[in-house]
Amino acid sequence: LAAMRRRLDEVLADRAVRRIAPLRHLARYPASCHPAQGGHYALQAAPAGYVYVPRARPPDFAERLAALAGISFSVVAPAGWGAPEATARMIASVTAQWFPHWTLILAGPAETMPPTAHPQITTLHVPAGGRIAAINAAIRRAEGDFVVLLDPDQELTPDCLYAFATRIAAGDAEFLYADEDRIDPDGGYTQPFFKPDWSPDTLLSLPYTGRVSCIRRSLLHRTGPLREEHEGAEHWDLALRVTEQTRHIGHVSQILFHDRHPPDRPPCRDAGRKTRQDAFRRRGLAAMLEPIAQAPCHDRVRYAVRGTPLISIVIPTRDNGPVLARCIASLARASWRHVEIVILDNGSADPETLRILSDLDERTDIRVIRHDAPFNFSELNNIGARQARGDILLFLNDDTELHTADALDRMAGYAQLPHIGAVGAKLLYPALMQVQHVGVVNLDDGPGHAFLRHAADDPGYVLRNIADYNWSAVTGACLMIERPKFDAVRGFDEDFPVAYNDIDLCFRLLEQGLYNVSCPAAIYLHHESLSRGQDAASAERRARLDRERHRLYRRHPGFLMHDPWYNPNLRQHGAPFAIVA
Template sequence: MRLIPRALSRRLSRALRPPFRGLSHGHEGYRFERKARAYCYLPPRPPADLAGALAALGERPRFSVLTPVWNVEGRFLEAAVASVVAQWYPDWELILVDDASTRADTKAALDRIDHPNIRILRAPENRGIAATTNAALAEATGDTIVFLDHDDLLTPDCLYELARTIARTGADFVYSDEDKIDGEGRYASPFFKPDWSPDALMSIMYTCHVTAMRRSLVEAVGGLRSGYDGAQDYDLALRITERTDRIAHVPRVLYHWRILPESLASGAEAKPYAHDAVRRLKEDALVRRGTPGTVEPVAGLPGQFRVNYAPQGELLVSIVVPSRNNGRLLTACLDAVQTRSTWSQVEFLILDNGSDAPETLSALDALGRRANVRVLPDPRPFNYSALNNRGAAYATGEILLFLNDDTEPQTPDWLERMIGYAQQPHVGAVGARLHFPDGSIQHCGVVNLLDGPGHAFYRKPGTRPADFGRDTLEYDWLAVTGACLMIERKKFERVGGFDESLPVAYNDVELCLRLHGAGLYNVVCQAAVVTHHESASRGSDDADPGKQARLLADRRRLWDLHPGFLAHDPFHNPNLEPNSGLFRPMRP
């Protein structure tokens, strides 16, 4: 699949681009910019009838905002406290616990605080961030906990939006989008996040700020653990999400994370001790969940670690490969799988869709003589869904891998890695990271854009990771490409296989939408790298008017089947450009 040109978003960007922007929180006036910035935070306005909106909530959570304090600049602490006092939502308390600060301006700032909703505790000795936060937790009286670092800011609508979400969803765990405050006091680097994504959380602490958690649940898991200082919030998030599936995302920036040299907001190198904590908390999660696997550092992303789940059992992988008149690439594909893969328990089912080229017929005859290869003639008009369904019906393995005939694996353990994910109870389809022969990205996940599904980061050079590791870490996606799609047989059969009313395009997306509807998550295993000579079998659809018409017809059929996903992708974000797979913020 190709991404649709971003003409609409470019036109909107040109029309709405401002000539200047305001200074950020705490400053007056404006400054002129040399060029338009890609991101501008616009402070919200309260509802015209705020009292009525609050009365209509029904459930009114009381928030306990917990802030451990230690040797922070007094002005930053004052700004953090002021951001809580400025909340539209009135049902809150702020508990500040000073972890034996030695800075005079920190102590002075604490001494100046005088507000009936704010309590200040002082520890007799320095105990670290987890223990200090737990001390605040022990004093909390609210039913919902919100974490605020001593130098960061809540947006004025933060608690209001959290309360609205809790009232609407009954969530135990709520997280929002966030941005950063740079060294000049400007809002920058927004992180517009996906909706709940369990594999993304196991890959990176993406929920981060702001986070609200049911206090009874935080207490039930034992609060924060001092052994993971530097990543204590990440450890808590993993443990909380093992206890509840009532998790909600607010797709709005509700938190400003200040970039300071000693803060993780400035980069992972700011707290090297946190690296080890991240590795250990993931290893601990695997043990706690009874899931065999290892935790590995990620090249190009210091401080990040991926999980490599171990396959359970010596199971057979049935590799289904539709093909027509493509003998050379088909042979190269099977040879590459056989010789480059460390997982040897495989069978191949080649669906020959009416090949008549002599060289291909000769190749099929040779391949059919191999012990683990079965050639199934199927001369019907091309229908990718029907070919794959037939292959699955003849397969004998517990794991199905639908593979294009113009692919070649590059990482020897690609099958083990994909099997490990496919066997997770919550996972539906597993995709691989597909590269073009020049090394650029062909597939690292499918996004459902305003103009339809497309490949994220298409043709992006595969060397430098994208922001937040979206093209490098194991995130959940709405869909993965059928060019290399693995799934447990029982899950494939549970949702009814491929929809044969989609013969050419979007059949992989449609299957993934049904898996999503069944409560499963589709994930891309980025460490499983495969070269894809895209459309080498059938050619490109771009230049053929007939193929373009068929593509549009298939897309209409997709939306007929799944109207709720028209221009909607829970793993994208409404604050991102609606027709870009590059996860760029919409321009103001």
């Protein structure tokens, strides 16, 4: 685009045409590609920050294609539902594929079947039943190694099957999904959804994998096809069932299809609820769905706590008596009552603080442990964990306040799930009720908090500020974990005395095959760093922060400039979740 603009400048200068305003307009608003008649693309100014640019074939395409020999796809789609023009565009998107080893099976009533003479397209007349019955009939006819589900209101990008095949050849993926965008009423492309890698809890919040998916045919036959009783959320139901049958799940981080439905548009509300309730029953989980107030038609999952586990709340502190007392007082409002509080006093000398600690130590549900040594956040928490008696540990900063009474219950329900490592919460700055934490993203310049200083109820990118999502890490200011999982990774690493100890812990949990999750309905107030001040407040602290960040990536080189629960197409430094124009 930059070269194109330079060339336009040269042409206008050569012709002495004084038409600068259109060029300024083009520079001000990123251009977008709109398909024009004849299959060509036209460049036009658009007031959006996203541009879909079709990929060019790599120079060594023939060699790459030869390496993919043996992979084949059956694309299945219903015909007769939707506008004939949309169906024709869907078919054209399949015939335009770079990857040649495909068949397209169109199923539907004979009277609505579009005419086609393409040798790789099969038409299957289904005299009775609806759209789902037609898709299932096409699935039964499929012979390719992988089945790709497609609807008439969707279009594949020309490199879609090639990208899927490349990903399949690189590993053992059995279920694949990809990023997507929207087709606007003018035929342009907008609203990209750049997705995270496999996120099991995100899939129970919304059907983020999308309606175009690629499934190994043997796995699909083992799982079963689309179910008519889940019509309105049939693709969501299939994704949930398929991912229960395999751990070989792949995500292609590029736009591989265009859809006419927005990414955060929910399926039929009742069907979506039924689909997830059915999943809970299959998985033996006691869970309920609650409406998300800020996102009509969306629900969040709330898991029931199994049994009556003791939750040990570990709180390090030093000379911060009144702040600590406020934190302890807020915990008295918690609806979960089976708790103990373990306070780690890191050498307080302030008389008021000492008096407060002495009074707290008189309580039967609180223990104060004195550890008069140089500050080491990891060491303090590890000492607290060893002294704690609870089945579940909550590491909590003394400058926090419980805001929602059921926060402990919500977090504990997640913490007890076998696949969950660390559980985070939404932390708000108290003055303006803005986000301090809802999850950590690991960008090029290191870990940082997503949606920092956004309004508490701002949905964020595809509801990530208000729906339950998996994240690479959550803050140690409020981190819950089951004791056996904490012990299995040997707790906090005491080589990280101040910064990144929480990130290191979360990375180690990920490396053990667990998932970290944030629960935005569990809300705390956070008077951030009241206890120790900001880490970047002085040159000395900034230098220490840099050293600990370098140590973090030496320990975890796989996470250097890489976050599987983010997306490489989104901005990799500065404010996260921005579309790179």
